[in-house]
Amino acid sequence: AYNQKLINGKTETEYCPDDNMTIAEAIKLAACIHQEYFDGKVTLTASGTPWYRSYVDYAKENGIIDSEYADYNANVTRAEYVHIFFGALPQKEYAQFNLILYGDIPDVSEDHAYALEIYTFYRAGILSGMDEYGTFEPKSSIKRSEVAAILTRMTDDTARKSVILKKKK
Numbered sequence: 001a002y003n004q005k006l007i008n009g010k011t012e013t014e015y016c017p018d019d020n021m022t023i024a025e026a027i028k029l030a031a032c033i034h035q036e037y038f039d040g041k042v043t044l045t046a047s048g049t050p051w052y053r054s055y056v057d058y059a060k061e062n063g064i065i066d067s068e069y070a071d072y073n074a075n076v077t078r079a080e081y082v083h084i085f086f087g088a089l090p091q092k093e094y095a096q097f098n099l100i101l102y103g104d105i106p107d108v109s110e111d112h113a114y115a116l117e118i119y120t121f122y123r124a125g126i127l128s129g130m131d132e133y134g135t136f137e138p139k140s141s142i143k144r145s146e147v148a149a150i151l152t153r154m155t156d157d158t159a160r161k162s163v164i165l166k167k168k169k
Helices: 023-039 053-061 078-086 115-123 144-155
Strands: none
Touching: 023 053, 023 078, 023 144, 078 115, 078 144
């Protein structure tokens, strides 16, 4: 992912896997995945002020995001992250791999704002949950290490997870 210019570190020498990801960083990654998929390479770069503006503009122009965010430097929630990344690839890349029905993810109801995207990622084997029940923690921040795992599963079908969620008693 680093060699394809999809992801980089917080600094020149550190990835910082336990740090939380910001909204700007999530949009940057989604834009890079989109460009790699459709153009075969990533040519996007941080340009302008603020550094992420070129990625946000690309994401808006290509339907990855549909609105502006109030604070791009805020931590992205797990639900926001999935919502942003959902637009990075065409729907055919999210073929069902797991049978996950609405209501199976204990903390994501069918009427959650991003239920479609979250359930699609579980069904495609991109997400598997935080525990054996498939708990998602939609309001929590997402760590850069978790992002790396999701990024891998999005871009490598062989890395997708087969999941059977247990029911909470």
